[in-house]
Amino acid sequence: MINRHLLLLSAILMAIGISLFCYKTIYLGFPVIPGQETHIWNVEIKINFQANNRPAKLNLYVPRNSQYFSIINENFISRGYGVSISTIDGNRQVAWSIRKASGQQTLYYQAMVERLITTDKDVTSKKITPVSPDYQGADLEAALAILSEAKEKSADSITLLFQLIDLFNDYKENYNVNLLLRGKMTPDREIDSIIRILAIEGIAARQVSGIKMVESHDQSEPAAWIEIYTAKGWQAVDMGSKQFVELSDFLVLWKGVDRMASLVGGSNLDIDINIKRSEVESLAAANVREKNINPNFSRYSLSNLPLDTQNVYSILLTVPFGVFLLVVLRNIIGIKTFGTFMPILIALSFRETQLLSGIILFTILVTLGLVIRFYLERLKLLLVPRLASVLIIVIMLMLMMSILSHNLGIESGLSVALFPMVIITMTIERMSIVWEEKGSSDAIYQGIGSLVAAAIAFQVMSNQVVEHLITVFPEILFIILSLILLLGRYTGYRLFELARFRVLVKK
Amino acid sequence: MLNLARKLSEAGVMGLNKRNGDYISRYNPRRFYPLVDDKLKTKLLAERAGIAVTELYAVIEVEGQLRDLHKIIADYSDFAIKPAQGSGGDGIEVIVGRAKNLFRKSNGQIITEDHLKFHISNILSGLFSLGGHEDKAIIEYRVKFDQIFDSISYQGVPDIRIIVYKGFPVMAMIRLPTYMSGGRANLHQGAIGVGIDLSNGRTLNAVWKNSVITEHPDTRNPVTGFEIPHWEELLVIAAKCYELTNLGYLGVDIVLDRTKGPLVLEMNARPGLNIQIANHMGLLHRLRFIDANAENMGSYMDRVSFSRRILTRVN
CATH class of the missing domain: 3.30.1490 (Dna Ligase; domain 1)
Incomplete structure (x- = not known):
């Protein structure tokens, strides 16, 4: 009998938890498994030029997030220069400017780039208009002649492009091509001419320049290729093999016929591009990414707290996992424990003592405490003074065990001091009362139940994956809360009750 | 395992989660708890309503x-x-x-x-x-239990537990102390639980430490087929306790004194589930039968007669 209100509430909590979790894993790329590493590239563009003792301005195309690469962090390093970034026609350009500069100038652009599968594919809904062909006189005649020659052997815009590439590759044979290229073949000129000829036919194509993301000890040079607009969006064409290619290794710098950098007020412009691959922890990369994509999100996240506070929370946040487990153990399995959350606190101290020595120390401590508690029973003390005496005795026992184990060279015995003494005292008190009232078997049964629950809770709470998950995705708390709310209305049998009531099954 | 759970469910056996979630939390408003958790309050309340309690x-x-x-x-x-x-x-x-x-x-x-x-x-x-x-x-007042129990009780006072649901007595048992239970009437500590036929107050099955028995382990006298005196009166007292406490799911513990007759010992807002084992029967069928057939039935006399005539046949 689960009512609608509860279902709705836990569904909402669950939805919040899952959607935040998915947002962070899928969109921000937070790693689900700890210790994952991400390949990143450090791209450095170094610009040198000679300033002429007057205002200088340098424009540089810089990469933007593309289908294949995502910039997780970037820096503009320049002393005394004003920096402004603008986005024009789908290109990002940085402009460095200074009132007055002289001598050798060095500017840096640095970016951390990561291979990524982002969703924003380059499909523009607006109408793509081809560039203006801008040929005149003899050039126009030559271009028209090349176009008609290529058109004869082609069926559509794509085959037309391939034919044009063929004609340009054999430029020495073709007078018209030779004319357009002015007798000298460069990739830039070839691409430029093909784009303009296609424009006469009303077909949109563009030049794209980028750098290949491979690690090399030498400098990288930007490469240019042609892209044609088809029904599937912009598609890159390999000039050699005449095929559509996925240029997934290239980081696009700019689109269009232009130089990478332009300088006003200086000379001897020199550009060095360096690419270095490195591995960083996925979590660190994701944190940087989050800061860039969603600064508010990052400001209110756990990773923004001071480190020692984070450490406290990394333990605290595992407690809900233990609590969830306890709910299952008590309400679905039917294990009996001393105190509702006592096993969780014991499990927390197992973090320091380790499991086996923790269980041994706990058992010794509680057994000794019980013996003394039974003796105190005969003194007929009142409740509060009795609890206080047991507490003092527990501390004395801890001290004795530490000293003894230290002298015996068992260093793990020292960690007994980390047990929560108040909890131990209450455990001893409750256990002795259960022992007196319900008998020894009940007391021992509940004691073992508590230890088993603590051991299981410890295994879950100290699990690396669990700790990683909850610290990176605290929104999992919503999911746990929602599950616990649902368990709160579980009215079926507990596992142990099946055995208890077995005799009632009708034959 | 699932099969076992299904069979228990078919037999109408109530588990702890069911009791807490579907009955206690629903029919026992917490504000009425102090009335039954404090024996002094219970006693004063019962006396005022004319129900006999230990003086x-x-x-x-x-x-x-x-x-x-x-x-x-x-x-x-x-x-x-x-x-x-x-x-x-x-x-x-x-x-x-x-x-x-x-x-x-x-x-x-x-x-x-x-x-x-x-x-x-x-x-x-x-x-x-x-x-x-x-x-x-x-x-x-110290209860001097009816001699009738001498043969089937070891020290201590046998008490009769009646579960009252929405004012209807639904199930009853008598708890007999043994040597093992140290004279206490607690099944868990080794007392015998004996189911009682609602219609006539005759003892049915006896359970001792999860096994079915027919005679008292200490006195060797038969514990089944034994007729409990003042049965009608016991049921009436139990039924009256519903109006007294406003608790929809209630356990009433009554003792039989040799001179004063039935006396209410205490009431319980969270009665245990062992009564099902003592009666060899699940509680749920009867609770559901009341939900379906007998909501808001007038006086306690009507309810007792409904329990004795009709409910007793539901199992």
């Missing part, structure tokens, strides 16, 4: 009153001392006789008045109370 001799609320204990108990040669908020029979001391400052407990042990004072002081400090908080000690 109250004195209440000790603070340590200071202990100085005058000899005056308080001067007129009584036998009595019982109980914590007002105790649970499961803990902290009950029964004095069956005295000689000046020496008292004889029900198990024959002789104790001094100082010993008695210490016990009461333990009660006051909350040793036996539910939440461990300070408590009151009740000194009251």
Whole structure:
């Protein structure tokens, strides 16, 4: 009998938890498994030029997030220069400017780039208009002649492009091509001419320049290729093999016929591009990414707290996992424990003592405490003074065990001091009362139940994956809360009750 | 395992989660708990409603009153001392006789008045109370149980537990102390639980430590087929307790005194589930039968007769 209100509430909590979790894993790329590493590239563009003792301005195309690469962090390093970034026609350009500069100038652009599968594919809904062909006189005649020659052997815009590439590759044979290229073949000129000829036919194509993301000890040079607009969006064409290619290794710098950098007020412009691959922890990369994509999100996240506070929370946040487990153990399995959350606190101290020595120390401590508690029973003390005496005795026992184990060279015995003494005292008190009232078997049964629950809770709470998950995705708390709310209305049998009531099954 | 769960469910067996989630939390509003958790309140309430309870001799609320204990108990040669908020029979001391400052407990042990004072002081400090908080000690009439139980009881007082749902007695059992239970009527500690036929008060199955028995392990007398006297009266008392407490799911514990007849000992807002084992029957079929057929039935007499005539056949 689960009512609608509860279902709705836990569904909402669950939805919040899952959607935040998915947002962070899928969109921000937070790693689900700890210790994952991400390949990143450090791209450095170094610009040198000679300033002429007057205002200088340098424009540089810089990469933007593309289908294949995502910039997780970037820096503009320049002393005394004003920096402004603008986005024009789908290109990002940085402009460095200074009132007055002289001598050798060095500017840096640095970016951390990561291979990524982002969703924003380059499909523009607006109408793509081809560039203006801008040929005149003899050039126009030559271009028209090349176009008609290529058109004869082609069926559509794509085959037309391939034919044009063929004609340009054999430029020495073709007078018209030779004319357009002015007798000298460069990739830039070839691409430029093909784009303009296609424009006469009303077909949109563009030049794209980028750098290949491979690690090399030498400098990288930007490469240019042609892209044609088809029904599937912009598609890159390999000039050699005449095929559509996925240029997934290239980081696009700019689109269009232009130089990478332009300088006003200086000379001897020199550009060095360096690419270095490195591995960083996925979590660190994701944190940087989050800061860039969603600064508010990052400001209110756990990773923004001071480190020692984070450490406290990394333990605290595992407690809900233990609590969830306890709910299952008590309400679905039917294990009996001393105190509702006592096993969780014991499990927390197992973090320091380790499991086996923790269980041994706990058992010794509680057994000794019980013996003394039974003796105190005969003194007929009142409740509060009795609890206080047991507490003092527990501390004395801890001290004795530490000293003894230290002298015996068992260093793990020292960690007994980390047990929560108040909890131990209450455990001893409750256990002795259960022992007196319900008998020894009940007391021992509940004691073992508590230890088993603590051991299981410890295994879950100290699990690396669990700790990683909850610290990176605290929104999992919503999911746990929602599950616990649902368990709160579980009215079926507990596992142990099946055995208890077995005799009632009708034959 | 799932199969077992399904079979239990078919047999109408109620589990703890079911009891807590679907019955106690639904039909027992928490504000009524203090009435049953505090035996003193229960007693006063029952007396006012004309239900017979064990007669109250004195209440000790603070340590200071202990100085005058000899005056308080001067007129009584036998009595019982109980914590007002105790649970499961803990902290009950029964004095069956005295000689000046020496008292004889029900198990024959002789104790001094100082010993008695210490016990009461333990009660006051909350040793036996539910939440461990300070408590009151009740000194009251000692029940002298009906001779009829002599043959099937070892020390202690057998008590009759009746589950009352929405005012209808739905199931009953008698708990017989044994040597093993130390004279206590607690099934968990080794008392015998014997189911009772609602219609005529005759004992049915007996369960001792999860096994079915037919005779008392200490006295060797048969415990089944035994007729409980004043049965109708017992059911009426139990049914009346519903109006008294407003608790929809209630356990009423009644003892039979040889001179005073049935006396209500205590009531329980969270009655245990062992009664199902003693009766060899699940509770749920009868609870659902009431939900379906007998909501809001007038007087307690009507409800008792419904239970005796109709409900008893539901199983």
